[in-house]
Amino acid sequence: MEEQSCYHCGDTIKTRIIFDEKSFCCNGCKTVYEIFSDNGLASYYDLDAAPGAAPGKFEGKYDFLSNKSIAEKLLEFNDGDTQVVSLYIPHIHCSSCIWILENLNKLRPEISSSQVDFPKKTIRVTYNSEGLSLKDLVLFLSSIGYEPYISLDDYEGGKKKIDRSIIYKLGVAGFAFGNVMFLSFPEYFEVNEFWLDQYKGLFRWLMFSFSLPVMFYAAQDYFISAYKGLRAGILNIDVPLALGMVVLFVRSTLEITFDWGTGFFDSLTGLVFFLTLGKFFQQKTYNFLSFERDYKSYFPIGITRITSEGKEESVHVNEIEKGDRILIRNEELIPVDGILINGTARIDYSFVTGESEAVHKESGDKLFAGGRQVSGIIEMEALKSVSQSYLTQLWSNDVFQTRKEDSFTSLINKISRHFTIVLLIIAFSATAFWAFTDVKTAINVFTAVLIIACPCALAMSTPFTLGNLLRIFGNKKFYLKNAGVIEQLAKADTLVFDKTGTITSNKKSSISYEGISLTAEEESLLKNTLRASNHPLSRTLYELLAEYDIKAPEEFNEVTGKGIEAVYKEQAMRVGSAEFVGSTGQTATLNTSVHISANNEYKGRYIFFNEYREGVENLFADLAPEYHLSILSGDNKGEKERLEKLLPKHTEMLFNQKPEDKLEYIKALQQQGRKTVMVGDGLNDAGALAQSEVGIALSENVNVFSPACDAILDATAFPKLLAFIKASKKGMQVIKISMLMSFLYNIVGLYFAVTGQLSPIIAAILMPLSSISIIAFTTLCTNLLGRKI
Incomplete structure (x- = not known):
């Protein structure tokens, strides 16, 4: 008989099995072909000739995965019905492998998503654990010719084998x-x-x-x-x-x-x-x-740790140790696995799973790193120290990456x-x-x-070139998501800045109060309401108010771009814009204001006298000859006159901008053919950051970074922004x-x-x-x- 190769795996056929007018070397290859054909994935074979691998026999080989303690070590994430695991698959070698492995959800409905990292030959699978166990997943992958290589030593902290x-x-x-x-x-x-x-x-x-x-x-x-x-x-x-x-x-x-x-x-x-x-x-x-890239380009994420004396201190996430009690505010990311101690927890695990629906948690429940708290403030106890590279992995998750031209x-x-x-x-x-x-x-x-x-x-x-620049920028406190950001920076001709928390400093504002004096009870509720928020004005006002006993609000809601509201023992507090708190007939002020209402009764407003960051005037003066500059602010025009004196003449300024207005402004610039860089605080600017060619979130050592941004700039390095852009251009040269x-x-x-x-x-x-x-x-x-x- 003329020698032939298997239609599925390409191996030489010894005992030919014919199915659907195609030749296979074994029943395993025929079965895989049937699975692909029955699920509308026959185009797998159009991408490459004989791209598959012959499936082997695996009876009993993966029985150890039925042991929950062993499976737990392999899982990246395990919360109720959803589990996430990364597996090393040596057989990944071509485009057809990537195609079939990223379409596993068409073969098994329990799998919600699968992402292949081709250089590392790994696949990250998110699946429903009720219908598919880890063992079943591994056996399924093996049955279609992609058997994972599992070494428990790797997951227990041992060194990976070096390819010699x-x-x-x-x-x-x-x-x-x-x-x-x-x-x-x-x-x-x-x-x-x-x-x-x-x-x-x-x-x-x-x-x-x-x-x-x-x-x-x-x-x-x-x-x-x-x-x-x-x-x-x-x-x-x-x-x-x-x-x-x-x-x-x-x-x-x-x-x-x-x-x-x-x-x-x-x-x-x-x-x-x-x-x-x-x-x-x-x-x-x-x-x-x-x-250098994997382990040294850490971005500055801080977290609030509660000391044994009950005081709050801001520390770097790398300083968190097992047993530490940490505070997670609204919209903050959970940096470590831990146990919820108190507070109302609604956790958005979209960083990990891609699913945006928040999960409700109660005291004593386990919380996983990568979740974002979206309902007020909570306290938790850390179960392990943080792995900064894991947070980098979350930030770089392909689920959130917008493919930009390279x-x-x-x-x-x-x-x-x-x-x-x-x-x-x-x-x-x-x-x-x-x-x-x-x-x-x-x-x-x-x-x-x-x-x-x-x-x-x-x-x-x-x-x-770009890899070394990534490392250098990281050492200078400018942290980029990937190398493509450098090229986009070099092409930019327009820079758009948020005002509050970006060109203004949260740590140097002075504040005055106008209105009805707050009672001690109302000021305590205001303090505890602000404690749960990460908005720059909230943090500044929180630091100014006197110390009160910590009382976590029973209800908490933060409306992006408008304000926050909380309820504690039937006492309601609203903080934000005049419209949000229900104020009417208030005289306008030329400065940024935060309005207060208690139990639907308007109390007054805190007026902020902004202090701009050191080096802002020089930075804008240096940027003006080469770039179109804009300031977008959610505040009123109170600072316009001062900004006109501080910034170059042709700087465009827009006030009373809602988050959606900022996004539309970026789109309008892009329709004019401009390449935009948006610099914001990462809170109200997520849409604009994601839309721009490069979105830069400025960090004041708070744990609120967003997948919407392409880069994180430490606030202390803000005056060096032009130097980073120039280095990007030189890098292209x-x-x-x-x-x-x-x-x-x-x-x-x-x-x-x-x-x-x-x-x-x-x-x-x-x-x-x-x-x-x-x-x-x-x-x-x-x-x-x-x-x-």
Whole structure:
């Protein structure tokens, strides 16, 4: 019978099973095909030829997942019916894998969402635990050919296993290269008597033997990658490299077999050794930058801890320890797993699950990190210390990411896509030309061209430049969600600022009160109402009022852009705008005001005399020549005259702006073709932050960051905003220069290769050196940019 491959997994068929006019190697592959077809997912096979893996037999293999204590260690989130788990799946290798794994909800309705992290080969699954247990989920994934790799050591704090395969391959290639060079000495020095008479054949076949592990082990990654690319109809960069190695090996084997010459085994083993060495250094460098990004770019999230004396203190989340009693205000994020002690808890877990419906919790219930309290103030006891990288993961969750244009990446992808085709045309044309004069030179030219011209340096310029800038910005207290934000910052021509809590400082405002004096009971209720809010004016007024016993409101509601209301023992309090508290006929004031009503009776207002942040005047003066500037404020025009004196003449100012008005203003600017950066406090500005090309939330060390923003700027670094934007622009210039360097390198290298002046082994040395030189150039330039901030 003619040899055939399985329609599902691509393996060679030994016992053929035919179903739906297609051939399968086993019942498992046939069953998976049936599942996909019955659920309308047959287009899985259109993305790639034989993309699946043959499912194995798993009886009893995952019984340990039925143990609740073990399953709990694997789960990221477990609250009632909803569970979230991240699983490592080694078989993820192509676009079809991503497609099927992100459409699991069509196969199992209990799965609400699944997101693949392709570089890490992990999948994050959110599912209903009533209809699908963790064990069932793992068995289901295994049954469709995506068996997870589960190591409990990883989840118990042990170190993940390091992939040392590249080190082993480097060792094999280096050992073989050294020995082949040694055995080639008689040929190099033309020791004819000794060489020709006795040991020529032995030495040549020894060189052949040393090249075998190099060809079939050390270089296997290039052949596997080239094969997968060709199978998917893609000419990736590993195709010419693999082709060059095959030509060298076949030509060399023929030469020693028919005694035509000594072959090119030294070039072949040297080529693989230097390519592997270059890959090793590139990997080490990239891992270093990834480490910097994953663990050092923490944004400044603070939390309120209640001391043993009952006092409140603001601390960094990294200082939270197991057993600490912490205070979570309205709209704050829960940074650690803990137990609810008191207060009315309604937790929005959309950060974790993507589901926005809030969950009601009672005293004694477990609360999970990543939930947002949306109903007043609560107190909880921490069950563990915080992992800042987990909060970074929540902030970067793909559920909340708006895909924004990344022109450099798309440009490089287009170049790389056509690069291999052009390279092969040049290689074959040059070889054909030399074949008429010197066959040996033709072979050298062919392999040298395939090796020397590589878009690796071109492809590395963008991630290394932007990756290093991410790290530098993080060290300077400017925390970006991803590298694409830098490119958007560089393109910006318009900056829009919120006023209260953004260009004004919460810590330096002075306040006066006008109206009926509050009783001690009313002022106590006002203090406890403000205690639950995170609005900048609320925090400022809260700090000013006298100390009172802590009494958590029985009811609490915060209306974005309007005010807050609370009830305690039938005593009602409203704080906010005059309209919100029911005030009529009040004389206007030229300053920001917060109005108070108790039990539906208007009491008076607190008038704020704003103090602007240090450096605001200089920052706007520096921004004015290059950028269109705007101020959006929810307050009245009381500060307009003062702002006109403080800020440049052409700064546009809009007052009495509701959150929806700010959003529409950003949209109007974008319709004019402007690239906008919105800077706000992250509370009333969420819509505008999400709509703008770059949304920057200013942080005063409060635990209210939002997935709507693209960056978080520490308030102390606010005067450096222009410096960050300039560094982003310079970073784009560094990328352009490094791309130009890469092109010049390829042009010069191709010239010497095509003209026969470059040997394959020299090309193998120069290729990784070009990539490393680009990395060194971008790192040096970005470090210099960082020093200027």
